[in-house]
Amino acid sequence: MTTQHDFIGRVAAALGNAGATERRRATVFSARPGRRNGEILKRTRTRTDVDRMMLLKELIVQGKPLNLRVISKKDPSDTAAAIAALVEERSPEWEGPKSVAAWRHPLLDSLDLPAILARQKVPVYLPRQTNGTPESMDERSRFRSRVQTAFIGITSADYCLAQTATLVMKTVPGRDRSVSLLPSIHVAVIELNQIIRNLPELYACLKYDGKPPDWGFSNCLTLISGPSKTADIELTMVHGAHGPRELYLYVITPRSGPRDRMISIQ
Amino acid sequence: MLKIFRKLDLAVDCPTDQTCCGQPAFNAGYRREARVAAERFIRIFEKAEVVVCPSGSCVHMVRRHYPDLFRDSPDWRRRAVALGVKTFELTQFLVDVMEVEDHGGRFDGRITLHDSCQALRALGISAQPRRLIAKIAGAEFIEMRESERCCGFGGSFSVKYPEISTAMVDDKVHDIIATGADAVVGVDISCLMNIQGRLSRMKSPVRVLHIAQLLAGR
Amino acid sequence: MSQIRTERYKTEARKAIKDRVLQSALSSVQDRLGKGTAKAYRELPEGPGLRRTAHDMRMQAVENLDLLLETLADNIGKNGGRVIFADDAQAAVTACIDIARKHEVRQVVKGKSMVTEEIGLNPALQAAGIEVTETDLGEYIIQLAGESPSHIIAPAIHKTREQVGRLFAEKLGISYTDDPPTLTRTARKALRQKFLTADMGISGCNLACAETGHITTVSNEGNIRMATTLPRVHVAFMGMERVTARLEDHDILFRLLSRGAAAQHLAGYISYIGGPRQTGQMDGPEDFYLIIIDNGRSKILADTEFREILCCIRCAACLNVCPVYGKIGGHAYGFAYSGPVGAVVTPLLVGIERAKDLFLGETLCGACKDACPVDIDLPRMLLALRARLTRGGVDRPTEGGITAEKVFYRAWSAAIRNRRIYTGLMRTARMAQRPFTGVDGMIHHLPFPFDGWTRSRDLKPLTSKFFTERWNKSRLVNDDNPT
Numbered sequence: 001m002t003t004q005h006d007f008i009g010r011v012a013a014a015l016g017n018a019g020a021t022e023r024r025r026a027t028v029f030s031a032r033p034g035r036r037n038g039e040i041l042k043r044t045r046t047r048t049d050v051d052r053m054m055l056l057k058e059l060i061v062q063g064k065p066l067n068l069r070v071i072s073k074k075d076p077s078d079t080a081a082a083i084a085a086l087v088e089e090r091s092p093e094w095e096g097p098k099s100v101a102a103w104r105h106p107l108l109d110s111l112d113l114p115a116i117l118a119r120q121k122v123p124v125y126l127p128r129q130t131n132g133t134p135e136s137m138d139e140r141s142r143f144r145s146r147v148q149t150a151f152i153g154i155t156s157a158d159y160c161l162a163q164t165a166t167l168v169m170k171t172v173p174g175r176d177r178s179v180s181l182l183p184s185i186h187v188a189v190i191e192l193n194q195i196i197r198n199l200p201e202l203y204a205c206l207k208y209d210g211k212p213p214d215w216g217f218s219n220c221l222t223l224i225s226g227p228s229k230t231a232d233i234e235l236t237m238v239h240g241a242h243g244p245r246e247l248y249l250y251v252i253t254p255r256s257g258p259r260d261r262m263i264s265i266q
Numbered sequence: 267m268l269k270i271f272r273k274l275d276l277a278v279d280c281p282t283d284q285t286c287c288g289q290p291a292f293n294a295g296y297r298r299e300a301r302v303a304a305e306r307f308i309r310i311f312e313k314a315e316v317v318v319c320p321s322g323s324c325v326h327m328v329r330r331h332y333p334d335l336f337r338d339s340p341d342w343r344r345r346a347v348a349l350g351v352k353t354f355e356l357t358q359f360l361v362d363v364m365e366v367e368d369h370g371g372r373f374d375g376r377i378t379l380h381d382s383c384q385a386l387r388a389l390g391i392s393a394q395p396r397r398l399i400a401k402i403a404g405a406e407f408i409e410m411r412e413s414e415r416c417c418g419f420g421g422s423f424s425v426k427y428p429e430i431s432t433a434m435v436d437d438k439v440h441d442i443i444a445t446g447a448d449a450v451v452g453v454d455i456s457c458l459m460n461i462q463g464r465l466s467r468m469k470s471p472v473r474v475l476h477i478a479q480l481l482a483g484r
Numbered sequence: 485m486s487q488i489r490t491e492r493y494k495t496e497a498r499k500a501i502k503d504r505v506l507q508s509a510l511s512s513v514q515d516r517l518g519k520g521t522a523k524a525y526r527e528l529p530e531g532p533g534l535r536r537t538a539h540d541m542r543m544q545a546v547e548n549l550d551l552l553l554e555t556l557a558d559n560i561g562k563n564g565g566r567v568i569f570a571d572d573a574q575a576a577v578t579a580c581i582d583i584a585r586k587h588e589v590r591q592v593v594k595g596k597s598m599v600t601e602e603i604g605l606n607p608a609l610q611a612a613g614i615e616v617t618e619t620d621l622g623e624y625i626i627q628l629a630g631e632s633p634s635h636i637i638a639p640a641i642h643k644t645r646e647q648v649g650r651l652f653a654e655k656l657g658i659s660y661t662d663d664p665p666t667l668t669r670t671a672r673k674a675l676r677q678k679f680l681t682a683d684m685g686i687s688g689c690n691l692a693c694a695e696t697g698h699i700t701t702v703s704n705e706g707n708i709r710m711a712t713t714l715p716r717v718h719v720a721f722m723g724m725e726r727v728t729a730r731l732e733d734h735d736i737l738f739r740l741l742s743r744g745a746a747a748q749h750l751a752g753y754i755s756y757i758g759g760p761r762q763t764g765q766m767d768g769p770e771d772f773y774l775i776i777i778d779n780g781r782s783k784i785l786a787d788t789e790f791r792e793i794l795c796c797i798r799c800a801a802c803l804n805v806c807p808v809y810g811k812i813g814g815h816a817y818g819f820a821y822s823g824p825v826g827a828v829v830t831p832l833l834v835g836i837e838r839a840k841d842l843f844l845g846e847t848l849c850g851a852c853k854d855a856c857p858v859d860i861d862l863p864r865m866l867l868a869l870r871a872r873l874t875r876g877g878v879d880r881p882t883e884g885g886i887t888a889e890k891v892f893y894r895a896w897s898a899a900i901r902n903r904r905i906y907t908g909l910m911r912t913a914r915m916a917q918r919p920f921t922g923v924d925g926m927i928h929h930l931p932f933p934f935d936g937w938t939r940s941r942d943l944k945p946l947t948s949k950f951f952t953e954r955w956n957k958s959r960l961v962n963d964d965n966p967t
Contacts, residue, residue: 014786173764232622243706295870420847425936463941
């Protein structure tokens with residue numbers, strides 16, 4: 001093991017870089033949104049519902065070869081009914097009774113899943129509310145075992161990229177990563193206005209829409225483009241390697257007719 | 267080549283004291299020795315209006331590697347670059363410079379084409395030989411599978427790593443035979459020598475022709 | 485350092501060529517992934533010229549690596565992660581074992597990482613009494629088989645489904661099947677348990693982001709997400725050149741990486757990880773370490789002729805199009821990195837003399853350069869390695885055949901200088917070939933060192949009249965091109 005100073009000193013020596021650090025730093029890192037980022041941000045901020053419907057169409061097309069099922073629903077209650085139907089018709093991959101794990105999230109709260117699924121006697125496990133006290137080992141252990149036995153994990157997302165059919169999720173309290181990872185089926189629920197076009201838009205939003213001084217994405221950010229897959233045996237594509245085998249994305253799309261409303265992304 | 271040039275009414279000179287562009291030495295890593303050949307080449311050819319060569323790899327050497335070879339000698343480098351600009355591979359010269367595709371060649375049978383690596387990737391030569399073949403009277407052209415895949419010659423590679431080289435030329439020969447062609451044509455004699463060597467050992471009747479031979483009606 | 489077997493290039497190549505199963509697998513990979521790459525580049529919205537942009541972006545990062553590493557380390561620290569700098573393989577391995585001991589680690593789950601192959605991590609951990617399970621399906625298969633990977637992205641490509649079926653039946657106790665979905669499900673079930681009980685997860689790093697202080701991990705299977713979320717410790721390994729300055733650089737690089745590697749638009753899972761779990765998060769590791777490795781890279785960096793190889797993002801696009809790799813497979817290259825990139829980087833890491841077959845045993849066809857998503861000029865560097873070798877004095881004085889070769893080329897250059905000598909030599913050759921020329925007009929046997937040719941091929945002899953002789957005889961002779 002060596003010190004950071006010695007290691008980086010050796011790298012600098014190899015490059016023959018004598019100083020000019022501040023000038024190089026200014027060139028290499030961008031200090032403020034350049035013109036391109038500015039254009040990108042403007043586009044995301046002035047996007048209309050009509051534009052977003054086009055993006056939704058693209059999302060559906062891009063999702064198909066990835067086995068991402070995109071379903072448009074007109075409101076939370078329709079979405080909840082669809083999820084209930086899914087819970088009913090699907091069986092757990094591993095042994096045990098059916099249970100579901102979900103994020104704590106305003107959009108999911110509006111679905112009222114615990115009540116809906118109670119009709120089928122399927123429990124919905126939510127992480128506990130954040131109340132200032134740190135979570136204990138026991139609590140985390142219980143959480144893990146709940147998520148591990150759940151056969152469906154339900155989350156929302158922060159953004160959805162149409163061009164690559166990608167869900168983007170920041171890890172923050174109440175929105176844990178294993179919910180979209182351990183259960184065999186992953187269900188995600190988002191609203192139409194969360195769909196953006198592509199990675200450049202994502203990165204621009206993350207960098208410049210986050211409230212300073214924090215970056216917009218915490219210690220962990222996950223990008224998911226379709227359910228888990230592998231082609232390691234004779235290049236034969238198999239869906240469901242280690243992560244979820246199926247992925248359903250419900251997009252709540254108000255059917256009130258296309259209106260030219262300016263909607264900004266929070 | 268002479269026959270073709272005469273038909274086009276071109277004044278041709280073939281410097282008889284030319285030796286070699288230096289590629290074999292360069293590819294083997296002997297740059298000092300390659301430079302000796304390169305300097306001679308430049309001296310002999312730089313006064314010409316245009317230099318035409320029936321070998322994509324030689325032209326590649328002159329255009330792409332000479333400037334690198336002379337990077338420490340600005341004067342030689344300048345001369346190398348100036349020469350490179352007017353040095354052409356044969357099909358490039360006929361199709362892109364002279365803009366003549368029909369040279370009166372004739373071949374009764376099927377022809378397939380092997381795309382030599384240096385000509386294809388470094389010089390972008392792909393359409394030119396095809397256009398010339400299209401004008402050969404009596405010939406039916408068939409594309410082989412993966413015509414651009416390396417034939418396995420690679421200079422001294424072919425004798426130093428013979429099993430790998432042979433495995434590669436076997437694939438090439440397999441693709442050639444699969445087209446049902448009577449002849450395989452190419453722009454680089456080294457590739458053709460390799461392919462012909464294997465076809466001959468396999469006692470295959472498929473003929474191997476350099477594009478110049480095809481155009482001149484051999 | 486992992487075991488270096490570069491001296492076995494010719495032997496392994498010969499074995500690979502005779503292995504019909506391997507040959508079929510290699511053809512399959514190159515057909516499916518190699519051809520798709522060119523098409524995927526053409527379909528990029530910005531067009532194939534994007535590769536040049538990516539190249540410049542990578543070169544800028546490499547040429548400012550000192551700044552990037554400093555910024556990355558500082559920002560990872562701010563995210564709660566710990567950065568360790570390792571000069572060489574031994575230091576990196578030792579650091580990992582120390583971490584494992586500190587956290588009382590007994591079981592490790594591992595995502596695929598070429599740099600951990602390079603430093604020989606697995607055997608060292610196992611020797612320290614720690615169980616290591618590879619979780620990428622291809623790596624899991626070869627770990628069960630006790631083999632090393634033959635391809636950077638698809639490590640078990642050389643195995644048929646029947647071979648995998650027999651392997652699983654033997655090692656996992658299931659009844660034999662060769663159905664890939666069933667086999668995959670078996671691995672899924674077995675590895676799920678490992679993920680849930682492991683103490684430590686190990687990953688590589690595809691591209692770190694200096695300005696935000698994150699590493700990224702990329703997979704399609706989800707195994708890396710599992711390995712970096714569930715165990716209580718996460719250790720990530722990073723070759724020091726795998727970092728970008730800005731977040732937006734990742735857009736171009738991830739899209740090109742995904743296309744180069746598997747003709748995809750974007751890989752299934754990309755995770756940005758900057759530190760351990762934070763308060764309020766119910767899962768995630770308690771501790772996160774990033775081990776940044778030199779192991780010879782600063783030497784490469786200092787050499788302006790070879791610095792460009794550090795732009796590589798390890799996508800294996802070059803493997804998928806290389807006609808030599810397509811015949812000899814990954815094992816012949818004798819080290820973690822195979823294919824064209826291996827032919828350049830391995831000699832630079834382990835020694836030019838020692839690994840010389842890797843860059844001599846290529847035809848310089850250039851397909852790799854066309855396939856590289858960041859437009860790295862691999863053929864240029866292969867030629868440069870050859871030039872270094874002949875200069876001698878690099879690591880050891882050159883020996884045997886090479887010295888004779890040097891003499892040969894010296895003599896050749898003397899002959900080149902003088903047309904009379906050159907012609908004399910050609911005439912001598914023309915005479916000397918006569919006894920070797922058969923009735924069919926072809927040469928069937930040649931003495932050493934040219935017998936390499938004639939073992940499998942005939943040779944068309946030098947023509948009876950050289951063109952220049954004909955030209956001299958008469959300017960007006962209506963004759964054709966020389967042979």
